[in-house]
Amino acid sequence: xxxxxxxxxxxxxxxxxxxxxxxxxxxxxxxxxxxxxxxxxxxxxxxxxxxxxxxxxxxxxxxxxxxxxxxxxxxxxxxxxxxxxxxxxxxxxxxxxxxxxxxxxxxxxxxxxxxxxxxxxxxxxxxxxxxxxxxx
Amino acid sequence: xxxxxxxxxxxxxxxxxxxxxxxxxxxxxxxxxxxxxxxxxxxxxxxxxxxxxxxxxxxxxxxxxxxxxxxxxxxxxxxxxxxxxxxxxxxxxxxxxxxxxxxxxxxxxxxxxxxxxxxxxxxxxxxxxxxxxxxx
DNA sequence: GTAATTCCTATTAAATCTATAGGAATAATG
DNA sequence: CATTATTCCTATAGATTTAATAGGAATTAC
Numbered sequence: 001x002x003x004x005x006x007x008x009x010x011x012x013x014x015x016x017x018x019x020x021x022x023x024x025x026x027x028x029x030x031x032x033x034x035x036x037x038x039x040x041x042x043x044x045x046x047x048x049x050x051x052x053x054x055x056x057x058x059x060x061x062x063x064x065x066x067x068x069x070x071x072x073x074x075x076x077x078x079x080x081x082x083x084x085x086x087x088x089x090x091x092x093x094x095x096x097x098x099x100x101x102x103x104x105x106x107x108x109x110x111x112x113x114x115x116x117x118x119x120x121x122x123x124x125x126x127x128x129x130x131x132x133x134x135x136x
Numbered sequence: 137x138x139x140x141x142x143x144x145x146x147x148x149x150x151x152x153x154x155x156x157x158x159x160x161x162x163x164x165x166x167x168x169x170x171x172x173x174x175x176x177x178x179x180x181x182x183x184x185x186x187x188x189x190x191x192x193x194x195x196x197x198x199x200x201x202x203x204x205x206x207x208x209x210x211x212x213x214x215x216x217x218x219x220x221x222x223x224x225x226x227x228x229x230x231x232x233x234x235x236x237x238x239x240x241x242x243x244x245x246x247x248x249x250x251x252x253x254x255x256x257x258x259x260x261x262x263x264x265x266x267x268x269x270x271x272x
Numbered sequence: 273g274t275a276a277t278t279c280c281t282a283t284t285a286a287a288t289c290t291a292t293a294g295g296a297a298t299a300a301t302g
Numbered sequence: 303c304a305t306t307a308t309t310c311c312t313a314t315a316g317a318t319t320t321a322a323t324a325g326g327a328a329t330t331a332c
Contacts, residue, residue, distance in 0.1 A: 002224040004321060007247055014246040026277070035238035040322055046279065059330025060276045075250065088138040102171035110150040110270035111143050114211065117265070121257040129253065134246035140290065162308070175292055182310065195299025196307045 006082040008036045009044045010134065013053065013078065017070040017135035024056075024063030044082070051081045070132035079126055086126065087119040094119075142218040144172045145180045146270065149189065149214065153206045153271035160192075160199030180218070187217045206268035215262055222262065223255040230255075 011034045019025050027045060031038040045064055048054045053073060054064045066073075079086060080095060090098035091106055092115045099106075106112045147170045155161050163181060167174040181200055184190045189209060190200045202209075215222060216231060226234035227242055228251045235242075242248045 001221075002247075002251065003319095007225065010247045010250070011245075028277085037322060039324080042278080043280095043322095049278095056278060057330080058276095058278045058328075060274095061331065062277045062329080064278090085137075089143065104171075109147075111138075111146045114146070114261075114265055114270060115138065117261045118258055121261050122254055125250075125253045125257050129250055134250060139288095160308095164308085173291060176290065178309080179291095179311095185309095192309060193299080194297075194307095194309045196305095197300065198298080198308045200309090 003083060004040070005044055006079065008034070008041055009048060009082045010078065011036065012041060012045060013048070013066075013073070013131055014134045016054070016064060016066055017131050022063075022065075024061070024065050026063040029063075047081065048078075053078065053081075066131075070135055071130050073131040075126040075129045075131075075134075076123060078131075086122050087115060089115045092116045092119050139219060140176070141180055142215065144170070144177055145184060145218045146214065147172065148177060148181060149184070149202075149209070149267055150270045152190070152200060152202055153267050158199075158201075160197070160201050162199040165199075183217065184214075189214065189217075202267075206271055207266050209267040211262040211265045211267075211270075212259060214267070222258055223251060225251045228252045228255050 012030050015030050015034055016025050027038060027042055030036065030045075031041045045054060045056075049056050049064065053067060055067045056062065056064050076086065085093040085096040087093035087096070089100070089111065090096060091100045091103065091109075091112055100109075103109050103112070148166050151166050151170055152161050163174060163178055166172065166181075167177045181190060181192075185192050185200065189203060191203045192198065192200050212222065221229040221232040223229035223232070225236070225247065226232060227236045227239065227245075227248055236245075239245050239248070
């Protein structure tokens with residue numbers, strides 16, 4: 001399941017990407033427009049800022065703005081920050097690899113092989129979609 | 137993330153599928169061989185039985201056996217029983233559809249569109265893999 | 273100086289997942 | 303019939319994760 005965090009984050013990014021004229025977009029505006037709990041969104045946008053997707057301006061009339069072009073923001077990168085690994089099991093994760101406790105040999109593991117296929121198919125989709133696609 | 141339940145369930149099914157000669161396979165044998173907590177596995181196999189994947193024989197020398205040919209058991213079906221929806225959000229789920237609280241219009245929702253693509257790519261893989269493939 | 277905003281940390285509440293406990297029911301075997 | 307080995311069933315505890323909130327510090331425009 002996609003966490004609310006990720007869902008809200010993607011919606012917020014989309015909202016900001018669509019607000020082209022505005023120099024900044026405030027948390028309050030996004031929260032209200034997208035029906036996202038304000039305080040929750042606050043933390044999410046902070047994460048996205050620290051990860052280099054968003055810039056911010058403090059104080060009155062402050063808010064957030066995109067640092068890169070929407071077309072240059074791949075969904076793989078956003079998902080990894082908000083949701084964590086793309087892979088469904090750590091033992092097939094490219095960026096968050098971990099060995100399974102129970103499994104003596106990955107190459108023999110049926111789940112491992114299946115989950116590699118799932119991972120690759122998801123990667124394909126997420127690499128192929130940028131924020132520009134979401135904002136369309 | 138794939139739950140342990142699903143992971144264990146898939147491993148157990150694979151194990152049973154590989155034990156062709158045996159008329160039944162006991163929980164204890166699977167648990168030991170696959171490093172799965174015995175009591176946990178007990179519940180999982182019971183679920184798989186109730187869902188029509190496995191048959192069982194009680195009493196001494198009892199155990200579980202496959203009801204269908206491995207090649208006829210699609211991963212989509214197993215996953216839906218053990219893990220739940222294939223889709224990452226209920227609003228794009230074919231079998232567990234639910235409307236989002238926050239989203240006034242699904243067709244306008246960027247997350248919705250993206251998650252449809254992810255779902256379809258996962259479905260493709262999971263439909264394309266049967267228990268026979270896992271057991272190879 | 274005031275109002276509006278981001279920034280930061282901590283905490284609570286709820287849900288879900290993992291695992292275990294304990295025993296009932298069933299079947300094979302000598 | 304007694305023993306042993308198994309599935310079947312329900313309940314529950316413990317751990318982890320997620321979702322949301324609280325409260326205030328820092329910053330900026332005007």
